[in-house]
Amino acid sequence: MRLIDLSVLVATGMPVYPGDPRVAIAPALSAAADGVNVLHLDMGSQSGTHVDAPFHIDDALPTLDQLPLERFWGRAVVVDARGAAPRTPLGPSLFEESSSEGSLSEGSLSEGRPRAGGIVLVATGWSRHWGHDDYLAHPYLTPEAAELLVKAGIRTVGIDALSVDATPADAFPAHRILCGAHAVIAENLTNLAPLLDAQTAGEPIEVSLLPLRLPAADGAPVRAVARVG
Structure with a gap:
């Protein structure tokens, strides 16, 4: 068994989504x-490697502390999208072709495939541009890809990019x-190749993908870690 860090370093001036608060870290007290x-x-709350709660896009949806912990920890399947060009839309075929065992659809989930309640990580390789x-x-x-995942019972989706939507995005x-x-979205993951x-x-x-325990939050930074083997 080995642990693999999937998190970017939190540092002053790190990349953030356009319009989000900038990150600044400075000494408050010193030992001396x-x-x-x-x-x-x-x-x-959306800085670095983080998770989005449904509340992020709608006041009527659950906040971070209203979600079960099972949303943030579990077996994962990684989908390889590293051949995608800049600003490429990733459609349902990416997930349907991610295994020779069949398509990702209701009733066709098997060992080694995304399972209802499991975690799907999309590896674009874009973290190299961080x-x-x-x-x-x-x-x-x-x-259509998001609908496919939802219909398959997936409630946790992560990506090694700034967003699951295009940047910038309107809707x-x-x-x-x-x-x-009521799914959780993890963004700014890294190191998915291993x-x-x-x-x-x-x-x-x-x-x-366990987040900080913030009340009524839209999301929170996480120390994303994978356990392999």
Whole structure:
């Protein structure tokens, strides 16, 4: 068994979604002057590797603390979208063809396939552009792909990009479909390639996306970690 970190480093000036609060980290207390070292953190709830609660896009939907912990921890399947070009819409065929065992649809979920209640991670490889302008030109899910995942009973979807929707986005269609089904969305993941290798080798993958316990929140940063083997 081995642990794989799927989180970006939280640092001053790190990339954020356009219009979100900037991240700033500075010493608040020092061991030399105050007897202890303490940092002051200034950041938004959607900073870095984070999860979205359904409340993120609609006041009537569940907040982060209203969701079961099972949404943030479980067996995961990784879908390989690393060949996608900039701003490519990722449609249902990506998920239907992700295994030779059949399509991702109701009643056709089997071992090694996304299962109802499980976690689906979309590996675009876009985390390699973290910190550069190209990071905003990431692939994204189509509404049809989001509908397919929801109909299959998937309630946790992650991606190694800035958003499951295009950036910038007006209507956030993939967010609205997933969040409307009370699903959790994890964004700004990184280091998914080792998970694809493990999956090809037949190793089981379990992922933790446990967020900070914030009341009535739209989302929160996470230390995303995978356990392989």
